Amino acid sequence: MLYDNHGREINYLRLAVTDRCNLRCFYCMPEEGIKYMPKKELLSYEEMIRLVTMMAGMGISKVRITGGEPFLRKGMMEFMETLSNITGIEKLNITTNGTLTKDLVPDFKKVGISSVNLSLDSLDEKRFFDITRRDNFSTVMDTFHQLLEHGIQTKINAVVMNGRNIDDIIPMVRLAKEHQVAVRFIEEMPFNGTGSNSEQLLWDYPKILDHIKTEFPNIEKIKDPKHSTSFNYQIPGFKGSVGIIAAYSRLFCGSCNRIRLTPQGMLKTCLYDNGVFNIKNLIREGASDEQLKTAFLEALGNRAKDGFEAEQNRDFGFPASESMATIGG
Ligand code: SAM
Ligand code: SF4
Numbered sequence: 668m669l670y671d672n673h674g675r676e677i678n679y680l681r682l683a684v685t686d687r688c689n690l691r692c693f694y695c696m697p698e699e700g701i702k703y704m705p706k707k708e709l710l711s712y713e714e715m716i717r718l719v720t721m722m723a724g725m726g727i728s729k730v731r732i733t734g735g736e737p738f739l740r741k742g743m744m745e746f747m748e749t750l751s752n753i754t755g756i757e758k759l760n761i762t763t764n765g766t767l768t769k770d771l772v773p774d775f776k777k778v779g780i781s782s783v784n785l786s787l788d789s790l791d792e793k794r795f796f797d798i799t800r801r802d803n804f805s806t807v808m809d810t811f812h813q814l815l816e817h818g819i820q821t822k823i824n825a826v827v828m829n830g831r832n833i834d835d836i837i838p839m840v841r842l843a844k845e846h847q848v849a850v851r852f853i854e855e856m857p858f859n860g861t862g863s864n865s866e867q868l869l870w871d872y873p874k875i876l877d878h879i880k881t882e883f884p885n886i887e888k889i890k891d892p893k894h895s896t897s898f899n900y901q902i903p904g905f906k907g908s909v910g911i912i913a914a915y916s917r918l919f920c921g922s923c924n925r926i927r928l929t930p931q932g933m934l935k936t937c938l939y940d941n942g943v944f945n946i947k948n949l950i951r952e953g954a955s956d957e958q959l960k961t962a963f964l965e966a967l968g969n970r971a972k973d974g975f976e977a978e979q980n981r982d983f984g985f986p987a988s989e990s991m992a993t994i995g996g
Contacts, residue, residue, distance in 0.1 A: 751779025
């Protein structure tokens with residue numbers, strides 16, 4: 668098992684496979700002027716497989732593929748199948764915007780995907796367009812239904828944005844009435860790639876919960892799974908559950924079990940740090956597995972205690988404002 672310097676177990680890798688995206692969610696990316704990384708700067712599949720194999724041997728048992736939009740990268744299904752067959756990897760999950768996903772869903776179980784987080788911030792076509800700046804609402808809804816039809820464990824991620832999708836909160840909660848789905852509301856974070864920081868978070872966890880209670884006063888807290896980032900709730904008679912992720916308030920740092928690899932190979936031991944070291948550079952300089960392991964363990968031994976400390980320790984770009992597409996969420 669792997670532990671950090673604060674005694675937290677580390678068993679979960681979030682692997683962002685691309686910084687490219689076909690949507691332009693305004694909370695994540697500016698509409699124009701994005702400079703994607705040159706392809707040669709991205710970790711290759713071979714490099715990612717080597718790193719995941721090494722980490723799996725050290726205690727990482729769960730991997731989430733994210734991005735950018737993962738399915739923009741060619742050969743993603745084959746890559747995921749290879750990952751899921753690595754000894755020690757017990758869970759392989761994916762986070763996707765659902766625009767390119769629908770036709771792949773029937774093969775998800777075959778390639779080893781046990782659960783999908785589908786990003787969907789609105790159930791209203793026009794609001795969806797206003798938020799994502801693209802016209803993909805019906806495609807994403809088709810993906811949602813495909814996931815349910817094929818019995819893939821599905822979570823919906825909705826970022827709560829003042830003045831943008833507050834009217835969606837209650838209808839989205841209702842999705843959990845008919846469907847066995849976890850609907851999770853995420854506090855908006857400053858990772859929008861524009862530097863226009865939300866000076867103050869208007870819709871935090873308590874406010875989102877109070878809003879839900881206006882319609883569902885009998886909502887009940889349920890036990891959160893170990894390492895859960897969401898505070899989870901159930902409404903009597905509902906098939907699914909409701910969760911709130913206090914990502915801006917950073918209420919889950921005490922049990923954080925995750926590390927991140929960015930598309931260009933930067934290891935992040937906290938969402939709010941600006942990268943501990945570039946593991947791809949080490950690989951390309953010819954590092955052995957032993958050298959990679961040593962560098963990796965050293966990084967885990969110097970982990971910030973929470974997202975506030977990690978943000979304070981940034982050596983460039985304070986406060987955090989880079990696009991989430993370069994991190995993976
Ligand atoms: N493109 C995929 C998608 O949208 O699901 C995967 C990458 S996306 C960066 C991963 C997650 O980060 C999504 O659920 C998205 O809603 C979330 N996210 C992006 N920017 C965010 C922000 N500023 N605050 C909170 N969540 C954010
Ligand atoms: Fe793309 Fe996902 Fe960012 Fe939206 S949240 S712009 S879908 S990477």
